[in-house]
Amino acid sequence: MQKIHRRMTHNAALLCVANLLLGGCGSEPKSEEWYSNNLKEAETKVRWCMEPERKQKLSQDPSHPDAQECQHAYAAARSAQFKRMTGQ
Numbered sequence: 001m002q003k004i005h006r007r008m009t010h011n012a013a014l015l016c017v018a019n020l021l022l023g024g025c026g027s028e029p030k031s032e033e034w035y036s037n038n039l040k041e042a043e044t045k046v047r048w049c050m051e052p053e054r055k056q057k058l059s060q061d062p063s064h065p066d067a068q069e070c071q072h073a074y075a076a077a078r079s080a081q082f083k084r085m086t087g088q
Contacts, residue, residue, distance in 0.1 A: 029068040035076035042080070045073035 035042035049055060049070035058067040082088075 027065075029065045030072060032072040032075045032079075035073045036079065039076065039080050042073040042076045045069060046077050049073065 030041075035045070049058065049066075058064060058070055061067060062071075
C-alpha cells in the first residue's frame with residue numbers, strides 16, 4: 001500500500017512539473033510586454049498558435065489563457081516586425 005501511495009505521489013509531482021514547464025498550474029498568460037522582451041518565445045508561440053487544430057480551438061474561446069497569450073505574442077511579433085521594417 002505504501003508503495004502505491006509513493007508511486008501516486010511521484011506521478012502527481014511529475015504532472016505538476018510538466019504543467020509548470022508548459023505554463024500551467026494556474027499561471028497568468030504572459031503579457032505582450034513579456035513577449036516583446038522575449039521575441040524568440042513570441043515567434044515560437046505564434047507558430048504554436050497557428051497549428052490548424054489549435055487555432056480552431058482557441059478561436060472558439062478567446063478568453064482562454066492560451067488564446068490571450070496568442071494575442072499577446074502576435075502583437076509583440078507584429079510590433080517587432082514593424083520596427084525592423086521602419087528601421088526603428
